Amino acid sequence: MSRVKYYLFLLSVQIVIAIIVYVSLSSVPMELEEAPVENKEAQQVYWTYSEENGPKEWVSIDPSYYACGGGYEQSPINIEKESIWEERSFEKIHLDYHPTKFIVVNNGHTIEVRDSSGENTITIDDQKFTLVQIHFHLPSEHKLNGQSFNMEGHLVHHSEDGKIAVIGFFIKEGKLNNDLAELWSVMPYEMNGQPYEMNQSIDLLEVLPDDLDVFQYSGSLTTPPCTEGVTWILFEDPIEMSVVQIEAFAKIYSQNNRPIQPLNDRKIYHFNLEEYIQ
Known part of the structure; x- marks a missing residue:
């Protein structure tokens, strides 16, 4: 082999090796770049009502869920009638609800009814709370003298300064509920x-019980992050829904209630809203 051919052979070998090395090295950053995305998806954690990532585990899922395990005024609670306070907790309450066409979604934990109108409000003393959404639990989250109900509805309101007020109502098996049909x-x-925009308006004043006896206490959200400082107003009398309606919800969410939480030293007040509404 001549000297020229020898050098050409060596040059060819070097070019082939360089191409192989380049291809190998260039593929590494692509793999490294994709890996964090895959790991990020694998590490996403969602809270549930089952044993895995269920209520007992909420506190450890995310640091912002600390109150779910370390809070002192958590909801829901069991309301024992013999331990309630028959006295005023507010000076006045005003419910200002209007027939509204709500937006209905399934948020992965319950059926949520969203209100973007800003027209449905409650005023407690001098603070106004605007309805944000309504959702449902099966079975009920709160208990009355240890008794559960078939379902429970929550009307969640926010104030401009970030405070929360929830009006709750029990649901029992009975006649067809046309207002929620x-x-x-x-x-x-x-x-x-x-999301589904309803064709017909719902008047929440027609949905809520006719009897205005309510319980009131200071509690929390019943879902993560379990924020405390929530003003709870819970109707004593349940509304009715048919067996078919209750079973229809159960086909979507067969169980989405948080267990009862300790009352600790909180007071539960009992009064009639009619005496307060001004």
Whole structure:
């Protein structure tokens, strides 16, 4: 082999080796770049009502959920009638609800009815709370003298300074509930699906019980992050829904209630809203 051919052979070998090395090295950053995305997806944690990531585990899922395990005024609670305070806790309460066409979604934990109108409010003393959303639990979260109800509804209100007030009502098996009939007919089975805008308006004053006896106490959200300082107003008398309506919800969420939390040294007040509404 001549000297020229020898050098050309060596040059060819070096070029092939360089190409192989380049291809090998260039593939490494792509793999490293994709890995964090895959790991990030694998590390995402969602809270549930089952044993895995359920209520007992909420406190450890995220640091912002500390109150779920370390709070002192948590909800829901068992309301024992013999331990309630028959006295005023507010000077006045005003419910200002209007017939509204709500938006219905399945948020992965419950059926949520969203209100973007800003027209449904409650005023407690001099502070106004605007309705943000309504949602449902099966079975009920609160108990009355140790008794559970078939379901429970929550009307969640926020004030401009970030405070929260929730009006709750029990639901028991009974006659068909016509006020919630359309809502029940369009409940999405799939989570995070297309929101449904209702065709008919719902008047919340017609949905709530006719008897205005309520319990009031200071508690928390019943879902993560279990924020405390929530003003709870819970109707004593339940509303009714038919067996078919209750079973329709159960087909989507067969159990989405948080267990009862310790009352600790909190007071529970009992009064009639009619005496307060001004």
